[in-house]
Amino acid sequence: METIGLHEADEDFIREVEERSGQALSRCYQCGNCTAGCPMSFTYDYPVSRLMRFIQAGRKDLVLSARTIWMCASCETCSERCPNKIDVAGVVEACRHMACRAGKDGVYAVKTFWDAFVLSVNQHGRAHEAGLLAMYMFRTGRFWTDVDLAPKMLPKGKIAILPHRIQGRREVAEIFRRFREGAADEEAVRSRLAAERRDDVVAAYSGEGCP
Amino acid sequence: MRIGVFICHCGSNIAGTVDCASVAEQAAAFPDVVFSTDTLYACSEPGQDAIIEAIKEHRLTGVVVASCTPRMHEPTFRRAVERAGLNRYLFEMANIREHVSWIGKDMQANTNKSAELVRMAVAKLRLNTELKPKFFPVTKRVLVIGGGVAGIQxxxxxxxxxxxxxxxEREPSIGGKMAKLDKTFPTVDCSSCILGPRMVDVAQHPNITLHAASEVEAVSGYVGNFEVTIRKKSTCVDWSKCTGCGLCTEKCPAKKSYDRFNEGMGHTSAIVIPFPQAIPKKAGIEKEHCRLFRTGKCGVCAKICPTGAVDYAMRDQIVSVKVGGIVAATGYDLMDWTVYEEYGGGRYPDVITSLQYERLLSASGPTGGHVKRPSDGREPQSVVFIQCVGSRDCSVDRPYCSGFCCMYTAKQAILTKDHLPDSQSYVFYMDIRSPGKGYDEFTRRVQEEYRARYIRGRVSLVYPKGDKLMVRGADTLMGTQVEVEADLVVLAVGGEAARGAPHLAEKLRISYDAYGFFMEGHPKLKPVETxxxxxxxxxxxxxxxxxxxxxxxxxxxAAKVIGLLSRDMLESDPQIAQVNAGRCIGCGKCISVCPFKAIQETEARGLPKVEVIETVCQGCGVCNATCPQGAIQLSHFTDNQILAEVEALCRF
Structure with a gap:
């Protein structure tokens, strides 16, 4: 095992995770309750409490390349049980976003599903399940995953062949356009986020006792 | 008046951000100031000597020291000026440390503000008068509230x-939480064997009067002369007749009553003597369980009692007592752990608190000291202890460490092995906190000798599986989820301030923190004073x-109370309200606002007036602020003195 230089902690990374998630990471005292309750832990490379520790230690590459951040189901059991009221699932989500921006591959199947979902909402104003599944299957080659469910779901209207034509599709598309334009300027987004959330982070830090 | 001004550097505490020499220079020009200097440490022996020297040399009649908060050193300097022959109230203090140097970095602004504060102090001092304390006798009796081990001691x-x-004591017997414990750490000696003799001493000591099943109703008065009203709650048994024979508890038909002493681990009768070593060993009826009070039909205990002590119509009694000092020793209660839904929220009978487990371990407990599961009475093979339940947990607003759970959990794991040699204990902990004499060795012994498995991590879920409980937690040192099958789960539930503690604090006029614990006078130097x-x-x-x-x-x-009451007379603070009878119109507004009932009506030449009871007045000044005539004035803080300060500040 390698020796980790503590002075090599990436302080900017720690700060960015705090800003994006709005959580004060120093509140984590490593009790392990997030790991204890996590139903997806068996799929992880690092348990979530160790991921929190890696973030505290500023291990950017390790965190953003972790399988854990992609396999998290965002069930929020960790956030619910945290004795320090840290939204752990929110921290993991922030890491997932940062991994995307950093151009990390992530776990291909999971990332592909997310991308397909977002694209579907962009095009139709809401998820079009059939199209989204088709895209997911086509891109991942997993043609038989859950196909057995289709005969049950189709007659109940759970999956529609054609997309629903909802109101406000154009407005949703507009949100995506604005995001893409803003997102091109990574620095602007970061400073805007910082300006919005710094208060939360500062407030979370400053109180004695409980926030 | 001839005033001397001393500007303290407090090392670099003040001088670091205040130009003390400049403040002294400016002060020399203030009215009546005849001497002004700066000094390195005014509170040091040479510092005080210099003040005394200056008083003599310059024939000073008043002194201003600009230094720290008066809370710390006002008494020091008052004694110093007294040694030089001045009245202690011809002294004023300006706080240029907490109010200036520690809170600002701008040297120029700090120096200006310091000079202003000194100017105010000088302006007030010019109107100060000599005040002399009065002496009053003390009542050499002390009230101890709470009969746990601290109160007993x-x-x-x-x-x-x-x-x-x-x-x-609120409960029917003294002994508190310690009486419920089986053994004590780190010696594993019997709790009731060491506490019992002390409890008997309390009962038999000629100087101690015990009111059990009683509560403090009201407190008035002041140091040396408190007037305390005690409510002796009705137990429906005349304790002067009850011999504690226990016949009534045997014959009582309501055998399924909740057993408060045993934390609900067993059942008891509705008329009950809490435990064999109870002091006083008297029976009392718990009305919510008694058949007579619930259905109107029974009365067995009254018939069986050989001394005729049972009296269903008994009422609460009110007793008044005068005391000179009060010791509050009201202890703690366990926090309500049922907020933890993930541990079953109280639905699983085999998830119990550490205090309930003590009763299962105790030979005087409901199982006679045999460890049996509450659900089916089987001996548990696998016992899981979960620490920090309601401690160090912001999500339930209990951020503090309860301090004793690590140790009693280790003790209970040892006792488990003693009682059930084939059992295995598992302890989920976050950090082991054992900073006491022999404590850490004890937590090592439970792991090395008694083979308890210690797992560093919290438990996220307890769920039933067949007749067992599954405990899912984390082992953060292995970095993984872990699961263990348990027959019995013991929660090391943290403590919180005793039920009703803030209410009592208000009666005693002492402060309490956000969690209901009473505030000590100083966290380090006054740990038992308020x-x-x-x-x-x-x-x-x-x-x-x-x-x-x-x-x-x-x-x-006790040492503090003994010290206080070792004196026959106490000095009263002369900083109290005084009435100018000529201006008083007898409107009585001051009487209605006085929180100490220190003002009473009187009459002068047929006109209504008020007068202050000097020993009762605490000098809070509410009457002064209320009086429409300015007739009632707080000595040392008169309207004129305060206005002089305001004028000194607002002279531009």
């Missing part, structure tokens, strides 16, 4: 020193602590 120490002691003179603290009511610390604090509180 305080009561015995005070009584042994010759003071009369009145002890008030900010109310004559009221002292002992034990967990001040903050959770284990038995040795509680006993130490009990003795410390």
């Amino acid at each position: 305080a009561a015995l120490d005070a009584a042994d020193a010759g003071l009369e002691v009145v002890m008030v 900010n109310t003179a004559g009221v002292f603290l002992a034990g967990s009511c001040q903050g959770l602590k284990d038995i040795p610390s509680s006993v130490a604090q009990g003795s410390a509180a």
Whole structure:
């Protein structure tokens, strides 16, 4: 095992995770309750409490390349049980976003599903399940995953062949356009986020006792 | 007046951000100031000597020291000017440390503000007058509230020193939480064997009067002369007749009543003697379980009692007592752990609290000391202990460490192995906190000798599986989820301030923190005093602590009370309200606002007036602010003195 230089902690990374998630990471005292309750832990490379520790230690590459951040189901059991009221699932989500921006591959199947979902909402104003599944299957080659469910779901209207034509599709598309334009300027987004959330982070830090 | 001004550097505390020499220079020009200087440490011996020298050399009649908060050193400097022959009230203090140097970095602004504060102090001092304290006699009796181990220690120490002691205990027996414990750490000696003799001492000590099943109803008066009203709650048994024979408890038909002493681990009768070693060993009826009170039909205990002590119509009694000092030793209660839904929220009978487990371990408990699961009475093979339940947990607003759970959990794991040699204990902990004499060795012994498995991590879920419980937690040292099958789960539930503690604090006029624990006078230097003179603290009511610390604090509180009441007379503070009878119109507004009932109506030449009861007045000044005539004035803080300060500040 390698020796980790503590002075090599990436302080900017720690700060960015705090800003994006709005959580004060120093509140984590490593009790392990997030790991204890996590139903997806068996799929992880690092348990979530160790991921929190890696973030505290500023291990950017390790965190953003972790399988854990992609396999998290965002069930929020960790956030619910945290004795320090840290939204752990929110921290993991922030890491997932940062991994995307950093151009990390992530776990291909999971990332592909997310991308397909977002694209579907962009095009139709809401998820079009059939199209989204088709895209997911086509891109991942997993043609038989859950196909057995289709005969049950189709007659109940759970999956529609054609997309629903909802109101406000154009407005949703507009949100995506604005995001893409803003997102091109990574620095602007970061400073805007910082300006919005710094208060939360500062407030979370400053109180004695409980926030 | 000839005023001397001394500007303290306090090392670099003040001089670091205030130009002390410049402040002294400016002060020299203030009215009546005849001498002004700066000094390195005014409170040091040479510093005080310099003040005394200056008073003599320059024939000073008033002194201003600009330094720290008066809370710390006002008494120091008052004594110094007194040594030089001045009245102690011809002294004023300007706080240029807490109010200036520690809170600002701008040297120029700080220097200006310091000069302003000195100018105000000088302006007030010019109107100061000599004040002389009066002396009043003290009542050499002490009230101890709470009969746990801390209260018992305080009561015995005070009584042994010759003071009369009145002890008030809410429960029907003294002994507190310690009486419920099976053994104590780190010696594993029997709790009731070491506490029992002390409880008997309390009962038999000629100087101690015990009021069990009683509560403090009201407190008035002041240090040396408190007037305390005690409500002796009706137990429906005349304790002067009850011999504690226990016949009534045997014949009582309501055998399925909740057993409060055993934390609900067994059942008891509705008329009950809490436990064999109870002091006083008297029976009492728990009305919510009694058949007579619930259905109107029974009366068995009254028929069976050989002394005719049972009296269903008995009422609460009110007793009044005068005391000179008060020790609050009200202890703690366990927090309500059922907020933890993930541990079953109280639905699983085999998930119990550590205090309930003590009763299962105890030979005087409901199982006679045989460890049996509450659900089916089987002996558990696998016992899981979960620490920090309701401690160090912001999500339930209990961020503090309860301090004793690590140790009693280790003790219970040892006792489990003693009782059930084939059993295996698992302890989920976050950090082991064992900073006491022999404590850490004890937590090592439970792991090395008694083979308890310690797992560093919290538990996220307890769920039933067949007739067992599955406990899912984390082992953060392995970095993985872990699961263990348990027959019995013991929650190391943290403590919180005793039920009703804030309410009592308000009666005693002492402060309490956000969690209901009583505030000590100073976190380091006044650990058993409060900010109310004559009221002292002992034990967990001040903050959770284990038995040795509680006993130490009990003795410390007793020492303070003994010191206070060793004097025959106490000095009254002359900074109290005074009435100018000529201006008083007898409207009585001051009487209605006075929180100490220190003002009473009187008459002068047929006109209604008021007068101040000097020993009762605490000098709060509410009457002064209320009086429409400016007739009632607080000595040393008169309207004129305060206006002089305002004028000194607002002269531009």
